[in-house]
Amino acid sequence: MNTALLSRIVADSSDRVAWLRARSRGITATDVAKLSTPGSILTAADAKLGGTGFTGNAYTDHGRAREPEIARWVAATHGINPSSALFRAEVEHRHLATPDGLVVTESGSVLLSEIKTTTKAWRSIPRNYLRQVWWQQYVLGAERTLVVWEEHNDFVPVGEEPLCRWVDRDDAEIANLVRLANSLIDELHRRTTRDR
16 A cells, blocks of 8 residues: 555544544545435534444345455455554545555555445345445545445345446445535534533
Protein backbone atom coordinates (compact mmCIF):
# COMPACT_ATOMS: atom_id res chain seq x y z
CA MET A 1 0.00 0.00 0.00
CA ASN A 2 1.31 3.45 -0.80
CA THR A 3 2.23 6.02 1.84
CA ALA A 4 -0.59 8.42 0.91
CA LEU A 5 -3.20 5.74 1.61
CA LEU A 6 -1.48 4.57 4.79
CA SER A 7 -1.58 8.13 6.13
CA ARG A 8 -5.38 8.17 5.76
CA ILE A 9 -6.09 5.12 7.96
CA VAL A 10 -8.23 6.27 10.89
CA ALA A 11 -8.86 2.96 12.68
CA ASP A 12 -8.95 -0.79 12.10
CA SER A 13 -11.94 -3.06 12.67
CA SER A 14 -9.66 -5.47 14.56
CA ASP A 15 -10.06 -2.92 17.40
CA ARG A 16 -13.85 -2.86 17.23
CA VAL A 17 -14.36 -0.18 19.91
CA ALA A 18 -11.97 2.31 18.26
CA TRP A 19 -13.36 1.46 14.81
CA LEU A 20 -16.99 2.03 15.88
CA ARG A 21 -16.01 5.27 17.66
CA ALA A 22 -14.23 6.56 14.54
CA ARG A 23 -17.16 5.57 12.31
CA SER A 24 -19.60 7.41 14.55
CA ARG A 25 -17.72 10.66 13.91
CA GLY A 26 -18.13 10.57 10.14
CA ILE A 27 -20.20 9.44 7.17
CA THR A 28 -19.46 5.86 6.14
CA ALA A 29 -20.34 3.75 3.11
CA THR A 30 -23.05 2.10 5.24
CA ASP A 31 -24.57 5.54 5.90
CA VAL A 32 -24.33 6.57 2.25
CA ALA A 33 -25.96 3.33 1.07
CA LYS A 34 -29.21 4.64 2.56
CA LEU A 35 -28.96 8.12 1.02
CA SER A 36 -30.99 8.46 -2.15
CA THR A 37 -33.41 11.35 -1.53
CA PRO A 38 -33.59 14.51 0.59
CA GLY A 39 -35.97 12.64 2.94
CA SER A 40 -33.44 9.86 3.46
CA ILE A 41 -31.07 12.45 4.97
CA LEU A 42 -33.49 13.01 7.87
CA THR A 43 -33.85 9.26 8.46
CA ALA A 44 -30.07 8.79 8.34
CA ALA A 45 -29.58 11.66 10.81
CA ASP A 46 -32.05 10.01 13.20
CA ALA A 47 -30.12 6.72 12.98
CA LYS A 48 -26.74 8.42 13.32
CA LEU A 49 -27.73 10.35 16.44
CA GLY A 50 -30.12 7.91 18.08
CA GLY A 51 -28.87 4.57 16.86
CA THR A 52 -31.04 1.96 15.22
CA GLY A 53 -31.04 -0.62 17.99
CA PHE A 54 -29.96 -3.22 15.42
CA THR A 55 -27.04 -5.27 16.71
CA GLY A 56 -27.19 -8.10 14.19
CA ASN A 57 -29.07 -11.30 13.45
CA ALA A 58 -28.45 -14.77 12.03
CA TYR A 59 -27.90 -13.29 8.55
CA THR A 60 -25.30 -10.74 9.66
CA ASP A 61 -23.61 -13.43 11.78
CA HIS A 62 -23.45 -15.68 8.69
CA GLY A 63 -22.01 -12.84 6.62
CA ARG A 64 -19.32 -12.13 9.22
CA ALA A 65 -18.43 -15.83 9.40
CA ARG A 66 -18.25 -16.25 5.62
CA GLU A 67 -16.43 -13.01 4.79
CA PRO A 68 -12.89 -14.26 5.65
CA GLU A 69 -13.44 -17.38 3.52
CA ILE A 70 -14.73 -15.35 0.58
CA ALA A 71 -11.90 -12.82 1.06
CA ARG A 72 -9.36 -15.67 0.73
CA TRP A 73 -11.02 -16.65 -2.56
CA VAL A 74 -10.84 -13.03 -3.78
CA ALA A 75 -7.13 -12.83 -2.88
CA ALA A 76 -6.37 -16.14 -4.61
CA THR A 77 -8.36 -15.44 -7.79
CA HIS A 78 -8.02 -11.66 -8.20
CA GLY A 79 -5.04 -10.62 -6.07
CA ILE A 80 -7.07 -8.21 -3.92
CA ASN A 81 -5.99 -8.59 -0.30
CA PRO A 82 -8.40 -8.47 2.66
CA SER A 83 -8.57 -5.12 4.44
CA SER A 84 -10.03 -4.11 7.79
CA ALA A 85 -8.79 -0.50 7.79
CA LEU A 86 -11.10 2.50 8.04
CA PHE A 87 -9.91 5.23 5.66
CA ARG A 88 -10.78 8.91 5.49
CA ALA A 89 -11.13 10.87 2.26
CA GLU A 90 -8.24 13.05 1.19
CA VAL A 91 -10.02 16.39 1.68
CA GLU A 92 -13.09 15.85 3.90
CA HIS A 93 -11.89 13.84 6.88
CA ARG A 94 -15.45 12.99 7.98
CA HIS A 95 -15.97 10.96 4.79
CA LEU A 96 -15.01 7.38 5.76
CA ALA A 97 -14.92 3.89 4.25
CA THR A 98 -13.80 0.38 5.19
CA PRO A 99 -13.45 -1.67 1.99
CA ASP A 100 -13.39 -5.47 2.34
CA GLY A 101 -10.35 -5.75 0.07
CA LEU A 102 -7.67 -3.47 -1.34
CA VAL A 103 -4.70 -3.62 -3.65
CA VAL A 104 -2.53 -0.94 -5.23
CA THR A 105 -1.34 -2.14 -8.64
CA GLU A 106 2.19 -1.68 -9.97
CA SER A 107 0.90 1.25 -12.04
CA GLY A 108 -0.49 2.88 -8.87
CA SER A 109 -4.19 2.18 -9.48
CA VAL A 110 -6.28 1.36 -6.42
CA LEU A 111 -8.63 -1.63 -6.76
CA LEU A 112 -11.14 -2.62 -4.09
CA SER A 113 -13.40 -5.54 -3.27
CA GLU A 114 -16.76 -5.57 -1.53
CA ILE A 115 -18.13 -8.88 -0.19
CA LYS A 116 -21.79 -9.71 0.37
CA THR A 117 -23.80 -12.80 1.28
CA THR A 118 -27.40 -13.08 0.10
CA THR A 119 -30.41 -15.38 0.08
CA LYS A 120 -31.45 -14.07 -3.36
CA ALA A 121 -30.11 -14.69 -6.85
CA TRP A 122 -28.97 -11.29 -8.13
CA ARG A 123 -29.63 -10.27 -11.73
CA SER A 124 -27.72 -7.08 -10.99
CA ILE A 125 -26.00 -5.52 -8.00
CA PRO A 126 -28.59 -3.84 -5.74
CA ARG A 127 -28.52 -0.05 -5.91
CA ASN A 128 -27.75 0.47 -2.20
CA TYR A 129 -24.64 -1.70 -2.60
CA LEU A 130 -23.59 0.29 -5.66
CA ARG A 131 -23.80 3.45 -3.55
CA GLN A 132 -21.48 1.80 -1.00
CA VAL A 133 -19.05 0.84 -3.77
CA TRP A 134 -18.96 4.32 -5.35
CA TRP A 135 -18.46 5.90 -1.92
CA GLN A 136 -15.53 3.61 -1.16
CA GLN A 137 -14.03 4.40 -4.57
CA TYR A 138 -14.32 8.11 -3.81
CA VAL A 139 -12.81 7.86 -0.31
CA LEU A 140 -9.85 5.74 -1.46
CA GLY A 141 -9.40 7.16 -4.98
CA ALA A 142 -10.12 3.74 -6.50
CA GLU A 143 -10.82 3.09 -10.17
CA ARG A 144 -12.69 -0.23 -9.89
CA THR A 145 -14.27 -2.52 -7.32
CA LEU A 146 -14.84 -6.24 -7.54
CA VAL A 147 -18.25 -6.88 -5.98
CA VAL A 148 -18.33 -10.48 -4.78
CA TRP A 149 -21.44 -12.21 -3.52
CA GLU A 150 -22.24 -15.64 -2.24
CA GLU A 151 -25.80 -16.88 -2.36
CA HIS A 152 -26.88 -19.22 0.41
CA ASN A 153 -29.93 -21.31 1.22
CA ASP A 154 -30.50 -21.72 4.97
CA PHE A 155 -26.90 -20.56 5.50
CA VAL A 156 -25.46 -23.19 3.15
CA PRO A 157 -23.63 -21.70 0.11
CA VAL A 158 -25.47 -22.48 -3.13
CA GLY A 159 -22.58 -22.51 -5.63
CA GLU A 160 -19.09 -23.92 -5.81
CA GLU A 161 -17.63 -20.40 -5.83
CA PRO A 162 -18.90 -16.88 -5.16
CA LEU A 163 -20.10 -14.77 -8.08
CA CYS A 164 -18.46 -11.47 -8.90
CA ARG A 165 -18.66 -8.43 -11.15
CA TRP A 166 -16.42 -5.41 -11.64
CA VAL A 167 -17.94 -1.98 -11.00
CA ASP A 168 -16.10 0.97 -12.54
CA ARG A 169 -15.83 4.36 -10.89
CA ASP A 170 -18.73 6.67 -11.70
CA ASP A 171 -17.82 10.28 -10.94
CA ALA A 172 -21.38 11.58 -11.55
CA GLU A 173 -22.80 9.13 -8.99
CA ILE A 174 -19.95 9.95 -6.61
CA ALA A 175 -20.61 13.71 -6.90
CA ASN A 176 -24.27 13.11 -5.99
CA LEU A 177 -23.29 10.95 -2.99
CA VAL A 178 -20.82 13.57 -1.76
CA ARG A 179 -23.58 16.20 -2.00
CA LEU A 180 -25.99 13.99 -0.04
CA ALA A 181 -23.34 13.12 2.57
CA ASN A 182 -22.50 16.78 3.07
CA SER A 183 -26.22 17.51 3.51
CA LEU A 184 -26.28 14.80 6.18
CA ILE A 185 -23.28 16.40 7.91
CA ASP A 186 -25.10 19.76 7.81
CA GLU A 187 -28.27 18.18 9.26
CA LEU A 188 -26.29 16.49 12.05
CA HIS A 189 -24.54 19.77 12.85
CA ARG A 190 -27.86 21.64 12.87
CA ARG A 191 -29.39 19.13 15.31
CA THR A 192 -26.43 18.93 17.67
CA THR A 193 -26.02 22.73 17.91
CA ARG A 194 -29.79 23.17 18.41
CA ASP A 195 -29.76 20.66 21.30
CA ARG A 196 -26.99 22.41 23.23
